[in-house]
Amino acid sequence: MTTSTEPATRLQYESDGFTIHSQPLLPKAVVEAAIEGMDAVRAGQYETGIPPQPSSWNPGDDPSKLCKIEMPQITNRSIMELVSHPALGELAAAITGASMVQVWWVQLLYKPPVENSKEAIVGYHQDRQYWNVWDDDSELFTAWVALSDVRSDCGPMNFVPGSHRWGLLNQGDFFQDKKNEIQVPEGEVWSEVTATLPPGGVSFHHCLTFHGSGPNYSSRPRRSFAIHLRTDKSRPRHDPPEGLARFIDNPDYCPIIFGK
Numbered sequence: 001m002t003t004s005t006e007p008a009t010r011l012q013y014e015s016d017g018f019t020i021h022s023q024p025l026l027p028k029a030v031v032e033a034a035i036e037g038m039d040a041v042r043a044g045q046y047e048t049g050i051p052p053q054p055s056s057w058n059p060g061d062d063p064s065k066l067c068k069i070e071m072p073q074i075t076n077r078s079i080m081e082l083v084s085h086p087a088l089g090e091l092a093a094a095i096t097g098a099s100m101v102q103v104w105w106v107q108l109l110y111k112p113p114v115e116n117s118k119e120a121i122v123g124y125h126q127d128r129q130y131w132n133v134w135d136d137d138s139e140l141f142t143a144w145v146a147l148s149d150v151r152s153d154c155g156p157m158n159f160v161p162g163s164h165r166w167g168l169l170n171q172g173d174f175f176q177d178k179k180n181e182i183q184v185p186e187g188e189v190w191s192e193v194t195a196t197l198p199p200g201g202v203s204f205h206h207c208l209t210f211h212g213s214g215p216n217y218s219s220r221p222r223r224s225f226a227i228h229l230r231t232d233k234s235r236p237r238h239d240p241p242e243g244l245a246r247f248i249d250n251p252d253y254c255p256i257i258f259g260k
Contacts (some may be wrong), residue, residue, distance in 0.1 A: 003128050008204060013095045017164030017209035018193070020079050022118065024200035025091060030082050031200045037076035038223060042067060046075040052108075056175075067110035072225075074253050079108075082229055088202065089142055089257030095204055096141065098231035100221065100259035111222040114155055114215050116244050124179045124212035125172035126163075127228070133243040138234035140207040143165040146197035147223035155216035157195045157203060162188065172210065176250040179212070214231070232259070 012129045013221045024031075041052065044059035046120060053070040061067075073080040083106055091152035092101045114120045127142060171182045182188050195203045205211055230242075236245040247253040 001116075007052055008091060008202070009094060010095045010097065010188060013206070014102075014241075016159070016161040016193075018159040018161070018195075018203060018205035018211070020195045020197070020203045021093055021201055022197065024198050025087050025202050025219060026082060026200040027055065028200065030085060031076075033058050033078035035223060037078035038072070038110065038117060038147065038166040041069060041072045041075050041079070042110060047077055048075055050074050050095040051090075064114055064120065066110055066122070067108070067112070069108040071106055071253065073103075073106050077215050078233040079106075079225070079252070083225065084255040084257050086257065088145070088227070090213045091142060091202070092204065092229055093140075093258040096231055097138065098233070098258070102248065102252050102254060103227055104230050104248050106108055106235060107226040107228075109222075109224045109226055111113040111213070111216045113217070113219055113221065115217065121177060121215055122158070122213045123156075123173045123176045124158075124160070124186040124210050125174050125207075126168060126210055128168050128207040129170050129172070130174070130189055131189040131242065131244065133237055133245040134230075135235040135237055138235060139231040141206050142207070143224065143227040143229060144195070144203045144205070145197055145225045145227060146201045147225070148220060149203075150195075150222055150224070151199045151218065152194060152196055153218045154222040155213045155218070156222075157211055157213050158192045159195065159203075160190060161191075161193055163206055164208040166208070166210075168208060172212070178256075182210070193214060231258075
C-alpha cells in the first residue's frame with residue numbers, strides 16, 4: 001500500500017479514477033464551523049428546523065459505530081457553507097473538465113476511535129452500485145472532505161487505482177468487509193493507495209472506483225463529508241427525479257457549485 005502526497009490533478013483522476021488534494025483546500029474557519037455543525041446534527045440539534053433524510057445512524061444510537069447521516073447540509077448552515085464552497089466547485093470542474101458541477105447528495109461520516117474492532121469500517125465498494133437513479137452514462141463522482149487530521153491510524157480512505165475502468169461489478173458492500181469476495185477482472189491487479197488528508201483537504205473519486213476504509217485506531221474521531229457531485233453530462237433515470245436524485249431541482253438542498 002502506498003500513500004499519495006501529490007496535489008490533485010485531472011491526469012491522475014482520469015488514469016487512476018481518483019485524485020488527492022493533500023493541502024487544505026477549504027478555509028480553517030469554514031472547517032471549524034462545520035465541525036460544530038456536525039456535532040450539533042449528531043446530537044439531534046437542527047439549526048434550520050429541517051431534519052436530515054432517513055439515515056442508518058440517528059441521535060442516541062451506539063456511539064461506537066460508524067455514524068452516517070444523510071443530507072446534513074439541509075439541517076445546518078455551516079455544513080451547507082462547506083458543501084457549497086466555491087473552491088470545491090472550481091477544483092471539481094478543473095479535475096473533470098466539467099462546465100457545471102452540482103451537489104446532489106451529501107453524507108456526514110463520523111468514525112469513532114474503536115480499538116481492536118472492525119465495526120466502524122467502510123467496506124470496499126463502488127458508489128455506482130447504489131446509484132441506479134441515474135442513467136448509465138451519467139458523469140458522477142464524489143468529493144471526500146476531511147474535517148479532522150486524517151492520518152494512517154485514523155482509518156483513512158483507500159482507493160484501488162484503475163478500478164474505474166473495470167465496469168460496474170456489483171460486488172463489495174459499504175457496511176461490510178467483503179473485499180475477499182470481489183472478483184478482479186482477468187489481467188487487472190488489485191492495489192491500494194491511502195488518502196491521508198489534513199483538515200480541509202479533499203479527495204475526488206469516480207463513481208466506479210473501488211474504495212473503502214478500515215477501523216480508526218487513533219485516539220480521536222475521524223470526521224468527513226462525502227459530497228456526491230454530478231456534471232452537465234448526467235441525467236436522472238426518471239422524470240421527475242426519484243430516490244437519491246429527488247432533490248436536484250431544489251438549490252436549497254442541492255446547490256450548483258460551479259457554472260450554471
